[in-house]
Amino acid sequence: xxxEILLAIIMLIALNFYVLLGGADYGGGVWDLLSWGPxxxxxxxxxxxxxxPIWEANHVWLILVIVILFTGFPLAFAEISTYLHIPLTLMxxxxxxxxxxxxxxxYDSRDDAVQRRWGRxxxxxxxxTPILIGIIVGAISSDRFPVIRSNFFKxxxxxxxxxxxxxxxxxxxxxxxxxASVYLTVETSDEELRNDFRLRGLASALLVFVLACFVxxxxxxxxxxxxxxxxxxxxxxxLHLSTGLCAIGAIVGLWKRQYSLARLCTILxxxxxLWGWGLAQYxxxxxxxxxxxxxxxxxxxxxxxxxxxxxxxxxxxPCFYYLLKVFKERKAT
Amino acid sequence: xxxxxCVEDATGALNxxxxxxxxxxxxxxxxxxxxxxxxxxxxxxLMVIAEWxxxxxxxxxxxxxxxxxxxxxxxxxAVGAVSGTVISFELxxxxxxxxxxxxxxxxxxxxxxxxxxxTEAIFLGIYLYGWQKVxxxxxxxxxxxxxxxxxxxxxxxxxxxxxxxxxxGFRVENGQPVDVDPVAAMLNPAALPQILHMDxxxxxxxxxxxxxxxxxxxxxxxxxxxxRAAFAIALxxxxxxxxxxxxxxxxxxxxxxxxxxxxxxAMEAHFQTExxxxxxxxxLPDTEARVNRYAISIPCLLSVLAFSDPNATVKGLNDFAxxxxxxxxxxxxxxxxxxxxxxxxxxxxxxxxxTYVRQRQLPDSDLxxxxxxxxxxxxxxxxxxxxxxxxxxxxxxxxxxxxxxxxVVTPMPxxxxxxxxxxxxxxxxxxxxxWLIRRQVIESxx
Numbered sequence: 001x002x003x004e005i006l007l008a009i010i011m012l013i014a015l016n017f018y019v020l021l022g023g024a025d026y027g028g029g030v031w032d033l034l035s036w037g038p039x040x041x042x043x044x045x046x047x048x049x050x051x052x053p054i055w056e057a058n059h060v061w062l063i064l065v066i067v068i069l070f071t072g073f074p075l076a077f078a079e080i081s082t083y084l085h086i087p088l089t090l091m092x093x094x095x096x097x098x099x100x101x102x103x104x105x106x107y108d109s110r111d112d113a114v115q116r117r118w119g120r121x122x123x124x125x126x127x128x129t130p131i132l133i134g135i136i137v138g139a140i141s142s143d144r145f146p147v148i149r150s151n152f153f154k155x156x157x158x159x160x161x162x163x164x165x166x167x168x169x170x171x172x173x174x175x176x177x178x179x180a181s182v183y184l185t186v187e188t189s190d191e192e193l194r195n196d197f198r199l200r201g202l203a204s205a206l207l208v209f210v211l212a213c214f215v216x217x218x219x220x221x222x223x224x225x226x227x228x229x230x231x232x233x234x235x236x237x238x239l240h241l242s243t244g245l246c247a248i249g250a251i252v253g254l255w256k257r258q259y260s261l262a263r264l265c266t267i268l269x270x271x272x273x274l275w276g277w278g279l280a281q282y283x284x285x286x287x288x289x290x291x292x293x294x295x296x297x298x299x300x301x302x303x304x305x306x307x308x309x310x311x312x313x314x315x316x317x318p319c320f321y322y323l324l325k326v327f328k329e330r331k332a333t
Numbered sequence: 334x335x336x337x338x339c340v341e342d343a344t345g346a347l348n349x350x351x352x353x354x355x356x357x358x359x360x361x362x363x364x365x366x367x368x369x370x371x372x373x374x375x376x377x378x379l380m381v382i383a384e385w386x387x388x389x390x391x392x393x394x395x396x397x398x399x400x401x402x403x404x405x406x407x408x409x410x411a412v413g414a415v416s417g418t419v420i421s422f423e424l425x426x427x428x429x430x431x432x433x434x435x436x437x438x439x440x441x442x443x444x445x446x447x448x449x450x451x452t453e454a455i456f457l458g459i460y461l462y463g464w465q466k467v468x469x470x471x472x473x474x475x476x477x478x479x480x481x482x483x484x485x486x487x488x489x490x491x492x493x494x495x496x497x498x499x500x501x502g503f504r505v506e507n508g509q510p511v512d513v514d515p516v517a518a519m520l521n522p523a524a525l526p527q528i529l530h531m532d533x534x535x536x537x538x539x540x541x542x543x544x545x546x547x548x549x550x551x552x553x554x555x556x557x558x559x560x561r562a563a564f565a566i567a568l569x570x571x572x573x574x575x576x577x578x579x580x581x582x583x584x585x586x587x588x589x590x591x592x593x594x595x596x597x598x599a600m601e602a603h604f605q606t607e608x609x610x611x612x613x614x615x616x617l618p619d620t621e622a623r624v625n626r627y628a629i630s631i632p633c634l635l636s637v638l639a640f641s642d643p644n645a646t647v648k649g650l651n652d653f654a655x656x657x658x659x660x661x662x663x664x665x666x667x668x669x670x671x672x673x674x675x676x677x678x679x680x681x682x683x684x685x686x687x688t689y690v691r692q693r694q695l696p697d698s699d700l701x702x703x704x705x706x707x708x709x710x711x712x713x714x715x716x717x718x719x720x721x722x723x724x725x726x727x728x729x730x731x732x733x734x735x736x737x738x739x740x741v742v743t744p745m746p747x748x749x750x751x752x753x754x755x756x757x758x759x760x761x762x763x764x765x766x767x768w769l770i771r772r773q774v775i776e777s778x779x
Contacts, residue, residue: 053461057454064444070436074432074434074435074440078432085745092418092422095419096415102411301441312445316455
């Protein structure tokens with residue numbers, strides 16, 4: 001396998017971890033914003049407890065994706081950061097506010113008004129950031145990225161402010177919220193609280209389905225090529241079939257209160273959606289012009305980057321395992 | 334696509350205003366981030382020393398201290414992590430053609446930094462939330478790993494910056510880098526001296542800031558055990574680093590003299606190329622008349638400092654075209670500020686050391702505590718000035734001698750909007766952090 005492709009796959013793996021771990025942390029913020037009912041404050045406390053020790057480590061996956069992109073595929077990084085300047089900047093603001101507000105809430109006074117203020121900031125930032133991440137993914141998947149530079153509006157606004165990327169944004173948000181609600185069912189031993197997140201999980205599973213349909217329809221206008229690949233490849237049927245099965249497994253698991261099963265199916269479903277996108281995007285990094293090959297750095301750089309990533313993985317995975325073992329094991333059983 | 338790097342955009346000619354706002358936004362982001370980054374490197378060391386003292390002596394005051402400093406680290410690390418994320422994106426958002434050119438050459442240390450950051454985040458999570466969940470030894474070890482990976486992160490990032498000053502590991506052909514060798518790029522001549530100077534500075538600045546704050550609290554009540562313990566640990570780290578920092582500065586200056594003579598000339602306000610060049614202290618550089626007015630001159634000392642030889646010739650600014658000069662006034666003032674702060678810190682550190690050696694006890698005379706209180710911010714003033722020298726002193730180049738800053742700025746117009754926005758955001762965050770640290774970390778425990 002050419003090394004460019006191998007690195008693109010590793011980048012997608014890192015993105016997958018970011019979605020499953022970091023994405024769920026954003027989803028937690030969404031459920032903080034939507035906390036209601038008699039157990040609203042308990043819901044918020046559970047979310048804070050689940051996110052607290054791990055969100056910073058989870059956030060680093062995004063840094064890893066960016067670093068692989070700018071080291072391995074500098075041309076793609078330059079194009080994306082030029083023409084998606086506005087959504088990237090807004091996403092950064094979201095990232096800054098989410099992280100700092102969460103930390104400030106943990107260490108500021110226990111006074112209710114203060115806690116609410118930081119909590120609200122954290123929750124709103126957690127909701128807006130995933131939409132922007134989705135918009136960026138939608139923009140690089142559509143066929144309208146500027147090849148000819150024309151004017152400000154076309155180059156810097158219409159590259160992303162269109163129905164298709166925006167719905168990809170909401171789709172990403174629904175996936176993150178779905179992940180978070182399912183994870184949260186196994187984070188508590190309080191049956192009522194668990195049921196709250198079970199119902200939220202079922203509702204968001206439905207929302208994921210509806211938004212997926214919208215994204216698919218809108219792709220006809222803005223992203224016909226990736227849509228075509230998605231429906232007419234040899235892998236089309238097995239991919240959609242297995243994604244569908246996982247989705248059903250997740251819903252059945254939630255319905256029957258088989259939470260570990262639901263969690264497994266949700267993780268697989270979301271990952272399959274991501275890999276389906278990755279397969280359909282191939283060989284492009286930024287549609288419609290920049291391919292993995294065209295953007296790749298010189299071979300020596302790619303070799304060293306691959307070596308660094310392998311060494312890093314060997315160092316890191318045991319550490320991650322240790323982190324999750326310390327904080328997550330007891331409750332999962 | 335390959336030809337893209339060097340053509341202007343159809344959207345219009347380069348806008349000078351946008352270039353200035355892009356530089357200011359990058360500058361503000363770095364000025365903000367570097368404070369958190371330095372404390373993020375050094376604070377875990379203080380915290381681990383406190384915990385180690387607790388394990389050794391069983392004195393609970395050290396446990397309180399370790400927990401307080403851990404809280405401080407948590408707040409500062411979180412803000413440092415998110416502001417660092419902003420910078421990694423800003424490299425592309427503001428300077429896309431720089432990243433397109435340099436990504437393949439100097440991306441590698443950023444990748445390594447990513448892993449150091451991962452380890453730091455993982456073990457900080459364990460340190461902060463794991464007091465009851467892991468054994469005491471594992472807990473202390475988690476702290477040690479946080480401290481080590483923080484230093485490693487800083488080291489990798491400084492390597493990338495050093496490469497911008499002394500670029501190696503590639504050749505330029507038709508405006509594109511060829512024969513790219515990322516390892517040779519990492520081993521660039523500025524790397525080692527810059528790493529030493531920055532890493533030591535992080536410990537010195539943080540040590541002085543923390544020691545200064547607790548010195549202020551001790552002035553109110555000298556017998557407070559909490560503040561005495563905090564002062565002792567922070568002073569030992571800050572003072573020992575402040576004493577060795579000037580030596581690393583000397584190495585760095587010799588490197589700059591060799592590889593970036595125009596930067597050295599700007600730092601020293603040295604206009605006339607001469608052998609036995611004098612060192613000038615103070616003064617106001619007049620770039621029109623090309624003299625440094627009102628300065629005290631020490632004969633031959635600049636030649637000695639730059640090349641270890643009193644007869645060495647030191648190139649002056651007159652030997653360089655004026656459009657390749659950095660902003661002489663800013664670089665010179667920043668250099669003087671950094672030197673003054675560094676000297677003051679070294680002297681007070683020696684005073685503390687001398688007192689300790691003679692009396693075998695914590696130096697806690699009113700005079701010493703007052704001096705420490707006054708010197709609390711000097712380390713960070715020096716760090717910010719140092720970055721000013723490094724970055725402003727390299728202009729007009731973004732990669733010294735290879736690419737100009739003006740040629741790599743994004744075609745995106747209206748850059749004053751993100752500049753204003755990020756500046757306000759950073760001011761806001763800074764105020765909140767100071768407020769929280771005061772409440773959570775510094776106040777005397779009841």
